[in-house]
Each structure stands twice: as C-alpha cells, then as structure tokens.
Amino acid sequence: MSQYRVERDSMGELKVPADALYGAQTQRAVDNFPISGLTMPREFIRALGLIKSAAAQANADLGHLKKAGAKAIRKAAERVAAGDYDVQFPIDVFQTGSGTSSNMNANEVIAHLCAAAGTKVHPNDDVNNGQSSNDVIPTAIQVSAALTVSEKLLPALAHLKKVLDLRAKELRKVAKTGRTHLMDAMPVTFGQELGGWSAQIRSNIERLQDALKRMRKLPLGGTAVGTGINADAQLGPRVAAELARMTGVKFESADNYFEGISSQDAAVELSGQMKTLACSLMKISNDLRWMNSGPLAGLGEIELPALQPGSSIMPGKVNPVIPEAMAMVCAQVIGNDATITIAGQSGNFQLNVMLPVVALNLLQSVELLANAARLLADKSIAGFKVREDKIKEALNRNPILVTALNAVIGYDKGAATAKKAYKEGRPIIDVALETTGLPRKKLEELLDPAALAKGGIHGGSAGG
Numbered sequence: 299m300s301q302y303r304v305e306r307d308s309m310g311e312l313k314v315p316a317d318a319l320y321g322a323q324t325q326r327a328v329d330n331f332p333i334s335g336l337t338m339p340r341e342f343i344r345a346l347g348l349i350k351s352a353a354a355q356a357n358a359d360l361g362h363l364k365k366a367g368a369k370a371i372r373k374a375a376e377r378v379a380a381g382d383y384d385v386q387f388p389i390d391v392f393q394t395g396s397g398t399s400s401n402m403n404a405n406e407v408i409a410h411l412c413a414a415a416g417t418k419v420h421p422n423d424d425v426n427n428g429q430s431s432n433d434v435i436p437t438a439i440q441v442s443a444a445l446t447v448s449e450k451l452l453p454a455l456a457h458l459k460k461v462l463d464l465r466a467k468e469l470r471k472v473a474k475t476g477r478t479h480l481m482d483a484m485p486v487t488f489g490q491e492l493g494g495w496s497a498q499i500r501s502n503i504e505r506l507q508d509a510l511k512r513m514r515k516l517p518l519g520g521t522a523v524g525t526g527i528n529a530d531a532q533l534g535p536r537v538a539a540e541l542a543r544m545t546g547v548k549f550e551s552a553d554n555y556f557e558g559i560s561s562q563d564a565a566v567e568l569s570g571q572m573k574t575l576a577c578s579l580m581k582i583s584n585d586l587r588w589m590n591s592g593p594l595a596g597l598g599e600i601e602l603p604a605l606q607p608g609s610s611i612m613p614g615k616v617n618p619v620i621p622e623a624m625a626m627v628c629a630q631v632i633g634n635d636a637t638i639t640i641a642g643q644s645g646n647f648q649l650n651v652m653l654p655v656v657a658l659n660l661l662q663s664v665e666l667l668a669n670a671a672r673l674l675a676d677k678s679i680a681g682f683k684v685r686e687d688k689i690k691e692a693l694n695r696n697p698i699l700v701t702a703l704n705a706v707i708g709y710d711k712g713a714a715t716a717k718k719a720y721k722e723g724r725p726i727i728d729v730a731l732e733t734t735g736l737p738r739k740k741l742e743e744l745l746d747p748a749a750l751a752k753g754g755i756h757g758g759s760a761g762g
C-alpha cells in the first residue's frame with residue numbers, strides 16, 4: 299500500500315499521509331510552517347472540538363444542518379475535544395496569524411471521522427457552517443482559557459490559600475524578627491506573615507475571577523470581520539448557551555463581535571492578572587528561600603521538607619527546590635505576558651493576526667501556575683518546620699525592639715541604646731537596663747515580642 303493518498307482543495311492536489319484524518323489544507327500548513335515543532339495546546343484543541351459540536355447543534359436547531367449530519371459532527375467533535383485525535387493536529391503554532399490552518403485542521407479531521415462513520419459532511423459547508431476562522435479561533439482562545447482557569451488554576455489557588463491559612467492559624471503565636479530592606483525590624487508572628495501571603499492569593503483569585511467575566515463573552519457569530527456574514531443572527535447566542543450547558547461555565551455571546559475579533563484585550567487582561575499572580579508567588583517563594591537559608595550561616599528560621607540531594611559534590615546539602623521551581627515558573631509567566639502583550643496590540647483593522655501565539659502562551663501560563671501552586675502548598679508550606687530556638691535567639695538580640703521605648707525615652711536615647719547593643723553584641727534588654735533607668739519588669743513588658751506583634755490586620759498599620 300502507498301504511504302500517501304492524494305487530497306484536493308481549492309489550490310489543487312496534494313499528497314497527504316495515507317493514515318491521516320486531515321486533508322489538503324492541513325498538509326499545506328504542515329509543509330509551510332516547519333518552524334518550532336510546537337503544536338497547538340491540548341486545551342485549545344479541546345475548545346475547538348467543543349465549539350464545533352456546539353455549532354453543529356445550533357445550526358441543526360436553526361434548520362441550517364440536517365439532523366443526521368449534525369449528529370455525526372457532534373459525535374466526532376466531542377471525540378476531538380476528549381483528546382482522542384490530538385496526533386491529527388500537527389500544525390506548528392507559528393503559522394498564519396488568524397489560526398485559519400488550525401480551524402481547517404479541525405474541520406477536516408471531523409469531516410473525515412464523520413465519513414468513516416458513514417455520514418458524509420463537507421469540512422467548510424457543514425463543519426464550518428456559519429463560522430469563520432476569524433471568530434472560531436478567538437472563541438477557542440477564550441473558551442480554553444476560561445475552562446483551564448476555572449478547572450485548574452482557581453482550584454489550585456484555593457488549595458494554596460487553605461494550606462496557608464492552616465499554617466497561619468497553627469503558628470499564630472510564634473513571634474519572629476520582622477525585616478524591612480532585608481534588615482532587622484519590629485517583630486511579627488508567623489501567623490501574620492503567612493496571613494499576608496494568604497491575602498495576596500485571595501486578591502489574585504478575585505482578580506482572575508473578574509478577568510474571566512470578559513473571557514466568557516464569546517465573539518463566535520461575527521464570522522469574517524464582525525458583521526456576521528453567512529451566519530444566522532442567532533448562531534452566536536445559541537453556541538454560547540450550548541457551550542455553557544456542556545461545560546458548566548457561564549459563556550455568553552459578546553455584546554460586540556468587532557471587539558472580540560479585532561482585539562485580544564480580554565486575553566491581555568487575563569495574562570496581566572497571571573503576571574500579578576506570578577509576582578505574588580515569586581515574593582512568597584523568595585521569602586521561603588530566605589527563611590530557610592543556612593541552616594547555620596543563613597537566617598535558618600525554618601526547615602523546608604528535604605526532597606532530594608542538593609549537590610553532586612557536597613554531601614548532605616539540601617536545597618529549597620520547590621520555591622526555586624516556582625520562581626522559574628513565575629519568570630516564564632512574566633515572559634509569556636510580554637509575548638501576549640505584543641501579540642495583543644498586533645491587530646490591524648478587523649482582525650488580530652497573532653492568535654496562535656496568544657493561545658500557546660496564555661494556556662502555558664495557566665498550566666504552569668496551577669501545577670506549581672499545588673506543589674508549593676503541598677511540598678513546601680504544608681511541611682516546613684519552625685526553628686524556634688534560632689528565632690528566639692535572634693529576637694532577644696534584636697536592638698530594633700528599642701522602638702517600643704520611643705514614647706518613654708525618646709528617639710535619640712533609643713538610637714543610642716540600639717547602637718550600643720549592636721556594638722557590644724548584647725541583648726537589647728540588658729543594654730536598656732543601663733541606658734534608660736527603667737526596671738527589668740517594665741522593660742520585659744515593653745519589649746515583649748508577642749505584644750509588639752499585635753495588630754496589622756483589621757485597621758492596623760505598619761511603617762517602614
């Protein structure tokens with residue numbers, strides 16, 4: 299048997315691998331774009347399948363497709379959505395900027411599956427009925443991103459926040475040296491520190507949820523330029539409603555198709571919120587690395603779980619590998635956002651022409667953040683141990699505690715006391731006994747780290 303078969307499209311004949319489910323237009327794109335070896339993400343292909351299924355149902359209900367054809371398209375499209383035929387989507391991400399090649403790839407695969415099952419449908423006239431690549435691909439970006447954020451990223455962040463809250467409650471009474479400018483500052487508790495991280499995650503969850511409101515407004519129905527040429531006016535709303543039914547996500551038809559087709563503002567916004575999340579997670583990860591540093595020559599406040607040997611030459615060395623991995627994820631997400639920002643402003647008149655690279659980077663950011671957030675929760679935060687002896691030693695020797703005496707002895711005498719304690723390497727309370735004339739019992743009361751750490755959550759304030 300021949301390894302190839304001949305397919306035909308509007309440009310003529312072309313050889314296609316004999317076992318391929320796609321046709322000539324997909325093969326032309328494979329031949330034209332041997333660039334990166336990166337193909338469209340799994341979640342994007344899932345979204346294409348869901349859209350084609352929903353469109354077939356809507357077109358059948360509106361009388362534009364025969365019921366048998368629509369049923370066959372739906373069955374094939376849902377198998378595409380399920381991931382049964384990902385190998386049949388070989389086109390490079392770096393292709394035509396509208397993603398037309400990927401849309402036709404889906405149309406051809408679904409049409410071939412229908413034919414193999416005994417129902418002949420046309421990839422353009424039937425599978426793509428009432429649609430254009432120009433509204434299908436932006437819709438696929440929004441559907442895939444909304445689904446992955448809802449199903450993966452938001453649950454992962456909720457889990458991370460839950461773990462942070464549990465550890466914050468557990469360590470709410472353990473005071474430690476606060477730090478500003480990486481220098482000793484007034485005390486805080488571990489509970490307050492982890493509570494601050496939890497609040498960051500909560501704010502990021504709220505930002506993502508707000509951005510999803512725009513991502514759920516789908517431009518399908520606008521077809522080529524936003525006017526809806528060759529599409530029933532009810533197609534967009536019916537497809538959005540069917541997608542909502544299929545997925546449980548509240549998709550709706552966009553108020554203005556021109557916005558959704560000519561721009562990628564919703565994707566840029568969502569990416570920007572993920573960049574903000576990356577900044578939060580980078581800060582948390584770096585705090586963990588500093589707190590874990592040592593264990594002898596660093597801060598040594600905590601011990602992160604030992605997960606693997608840290609050196610090929612230094613026996614016994616253990617490194618903070620999960621926070622390091624998270625930091626790299628955050629760097630990648632911030633870079634992805636730069637790409638999406640450039641792509642988002644690359645629309646001319648009625649069409650954005652960097653859609654595939656938006657899909658690649660947006661979905662990669664979602665996947666990386668979701669996976670890494672769970673690892674950070676389960677393999678770092680849930681299991682770290684507090685080295686209370688090291689923390690108490692640092693607290694007792696922290697001259698900045700003299701700040702609590704300002705109202706009693708004044709700033710100048712406080713500064714002199716702190717400098718003397720620094721110079722002589724003595725506990726602040728011992729030096730304060732000599733410089734302030736206050737009795738030890740009063741000093742113990744004024745310099746109690748736990749008492750000094752109160753506040754900062756409901757209406758409290760802190761200065762640097």
